[in-house]
Amino acid sequence: MNSKGATVKRGILSILATVSAITLITACSSGGGSTPVAAGKVTLEFSQWWEPELPAGALRSVMDDFQAANPNITVKLLSAPYASTKDQTIAAAASGTMSDVVGLDGAWVSDFAKQGSVADLSKLMKSAKYDESQLASQIKVGGSTYMIPVVNFVYPMFTNDDLLAKAGISQAPTTRTEFTAAAEALSKLGGNTKGWVLPLSLQAPNGIQNDVMSWAWASGGSMLKGGKPDLTNSAVTSATKYVKELWDKGVVSPGALTMTEQDKVEEFTNGRVGMMIDSLSHITTIREKNPNLKFSISAIPATDGFAGKRGIPYASWGIGISDNSKHKAEAWKLVQYLMSQKVNSKLSTLAHAFPGNTKSEPDFTGTDPLFKTAFDIYKSGAPVNEFTGLPVADQLMRDFDEQFQGVLTGTQSVNDALKKAQAAWKTQF
Amino acid sequence: MSIKIINADVSRGASTKSLGRRLAPYGFISPTAALLFVLMFIPIAMVVGYSVMDNVIVNKHPQFIGFDSYIKVLTNSVLPTAVMNTAVFTVVSVIAHLVLGLLFAMMLNTKLLSNVTTGLFRVIYILPWLFTVAIIAILWKLLLNPNGVINYALISLGLTDKGIEWLSSPATALIAVTFINIWAGYPFYMVSLLAGLQGIPKDLYEAAKVDGASGFQQFWSITLPQLKPIIISMSMLDVIWTSQQFALIWMTTGGGPINVTEMLSTFTYKLAFSNYQFSQASASAVMILVLSTILAFFYARYQKARD
Known part of the structure; x- marks a missing residue:
């Protein structure tokens, strides 16, 4: 009886072990980048380093507003510090599991575009009949846009x-x-x-x-x-x-x-x-x-006697869309929302940055007076970053x-x- | 007829039981085997595969190029520097880990100190081992800063007239990162050797004393031979671990200034995540894997011989 009991116990244990092993393999082999779709609802993954740099809950609040305006879309934020986001985005691009919407730095764009991991935004803008003239800048590779700077930070x-x-x-x-x-x-x-x-x-x-x-x-x-x-x-x-x-x-x-x-x-x-x-x-x-x-x-000092427009370095929170995304149209809706005049103004105010939409104006009320000074420097100078878009x-x-x-x-x-x-x-x- | 049926059932039952019994061990090892397969075999096979393809990951349709990436890595002008720095960093670290670990283990094993004092020092000596690499890197960056505590102490003692740029000067950077690695790693040796020291039979020392052996003779002829298996095993493991050290170097110097602290690990990382040359990075990783495997082979063979 004891022997039989022990055999049964051993059998159950070995089955459990096998099942857990199979579960493990299945879990490991399931794709990481695909977004689940349930009954007409779309969940977009949005990876970026912005959330930790914004006031607590600020980006989530912007996403909640977007979801309220687009009830069939849910945005899942994947947030990490800049360096981690960079490594994770490179790894995700390599494995084809990049988030649907992805925060980009201008320095990465050329490589992602050549790799084919980020989508051609020019095509998406065209199919959505989007007015490109409202964008302050676009990062292009081979004549096509792959990144749109959402907000810009100058370096005075x-x-x-x-x-x-x-x-x-x-x-x-x-x-x-x-x-x-x-x-x-x-x-x-x-x-x-x-x-x-x-x-x-x-x-x-x-x-x-x-x-x-x-x-x-x-x-x-x-x-x-x-x-x-x-x-x-x-x-x-x-x-x-x-x-x-x-x-x-x-x-x-x-x-x-x-x-x-x-x-x-x-x-x-x-x-x-x-x-x-x-x-x-x-x-x-x-x-x-x-x-x-x-x-x-x-402004950064220039050579003695220089009278031209002073270049002022800047860095951007750029945005792009994964070429592997199954929901490019919905992803573009989110990009378009973030680039809209009102939301872009709000985002630039929250980030203490300058807007990527030419019609947006950051609200300096109650903020550090230095931001107003910086905005004047930004407007009087020429924002420049020649590393953006380079391989x-x-x-x-x-x-x-x-x-x-x-x-x-x-x-x-x-x-x-x-x-x-x-x-x-x-x-x- | 009915008897035959009963016999067949009994025979089938026994056969099922026997099959189940034979399969049970495989069931038990299957989680470990699955883990090894998913986390070891597949990634290693993929990296080896990548290393013989034309720039994988970046290139959507990579072609087989044989050993071109290996040739590019072997002819890279930074590789000899990275190999030399890794060798110096590893050899000095392993020797210092051993010497310090043995020294502190013997101090903690002495009968000259009270149990309270020994316990206190045991806690102090083991502290570096409790910190993560990120904490260690930040801590030592602050301590070794030109305006940091160490320079302040040196200037106060009149040993230098201005702050030394320990991590930023090409003359001292490799020494500084090696020192930090030694500080971070000696407790592992200390704990293992202390356990080894406590396991040495006391009668060996008593017999040596009766024979008139001095303290040094006892150390040389009893302590060291008794600890030899632990020392060899740990040194082999330490060589493997230290030669693969990445996080500490990356977070303190990033391989600089210029390339005086460039290691094989940082060299490989830069190929992958800075140059996006994933095939060359894979080739470099495969070469490191081969070297580590050789060391692991000797380690395993030594362990087997001991058993």
């Missing part, structure tokens, strides 16, 4: 008012000569104070875009010629030599070669540097972390960064570094 120059005053500087520098003089004066204040902060970490090499190339763009320069790399031109050479000059004068905060954007903001927030070029989106963080810090923002943009920045670090550590000249970076970039185009 931040200056610590108290430190500048202490160094005897009454107003923020507007030219490179004034910037050098201010940075030197700030660095002479003693302690750990430095004039400028330059993040060049190879982990996230966007310092090349925001803190190095911005000097060329601010003076009307370009790193491209006919859409191809042109790093050895006079504008890029002049900007690179200028940054090297600042480095040699000892006005740059130490630790630059492994410093990330977050470290840069920390340095400024803690009052250890007088000036930095940074995203407007960090104003709130700086205010929260150091309420006593008095700071201003202004392997992240790697291009890293290639430049590695060569530039060689310049700063004294192992090669600026001209040699630019030639090598140019050669490396050419292979990517």
